[in-house]
Amino acid sequence: MSDIAVIGLGAMGTALAEAFLNKGHAVTVWNRSPAKSDVLAAKGAVVAASVEEAVSSSPLIVACLLVYDTVRQVLDPAREALPRRTLVNLTNGTPEQARAMSDWVAEYGADYIDGGIMAVPPMIGGQHALILYSGSRQAFDAHAGRLEALGASRYLGEDAGLAPLYDIALLSGMYGLFAGVLHALALTGAAGIPAREFMPLLGSWLQAMQGGLPKWAEQIDSGDHSSNVVSNLGMQADAYFNLIDASRSADISTELVLPMQNLMKRGVTAGRANADLSSLVGLLQSSKQGS
């Protein structure tokens, strides 16, 4: 018997299995392409000949495959071995997929925990790795000590959909930031400014702007977007027109920045010109426009 079975040895699954091994846990591994097990076998992992063997080896099964359909497809032949075990699914997915997976696992008498990995493989097991979890509280408490090997854990609640919801919301923030950065670099790069020269300024500007986010949280939770506004939507929408015009003049694609202008215009039309930008969250929630 092992402490943990890791199913899926892509870049992330391999990092997870290594982190468990580094903490001295007994680990069984399985992957569709067997060659990826070799490096882990050399570090002490037991290589299962089948998924059934891997699932039967451990009370805790950690799956990290590309998509949820693959998880179901891979685990299906081993479903009779699932009872009384805990499946921790660290595959990226949607809240709906997580809830459906939780129901499927429950049919076979196993506990389910969904997880969102907020790290890249080299970070796993280090102090900057964060793993979000949701699902069975009892199972999480029982296995929290082992899961700590992967990085800091944050348990969000019994609804299995919470971890993927937080995960995709955090990714949304990240990709929004990346989109702005890509556009900024296209603009400055087209003017002959080396990215190396511009990047430090961009980095410190973005950091400074983050200072306003706690106020947005207050405004969104209270519903008051109009008190003590220092940069109202109307003013920002005008400045944003300049961003679009300058991009077009420089022959820079506006595909990343145009959706924000459309939303700002919608906010102004809806009478929110004197409100803060945080009021746009309500517009996104109340309309399918732009989806």
Ligand SMILES: NC(=O)c1ccc[n+]([C@@H]2O[C@H](COP(=O)([O-])OP(=O)(O)OC[C@H]3O[C@@H](n4cnc5c(N)ncnc54)[C@H](OP(=O)(O)O)[C@@H]3O)[C@@H](O)[C@H]2O)c1
């Ligand atoms: N890498 C990251 O930076 C990162 C960060 C956070 C979250 N994640 C998430 O972690 C999960 C795994 O990512 P990864 O980076 O490890 O991806 P990856 O390196 O591409 O590995 C994919 C894994 O899925 C397996 N797989 C794919 N299709 C399969 C199928 N039809 N049947 C059986 N096995 C199949 C692959 O098996 P084979 O080896 O046989 O192809 C491999 O084990 C994803 O959901 C990803 O979103 C990744």
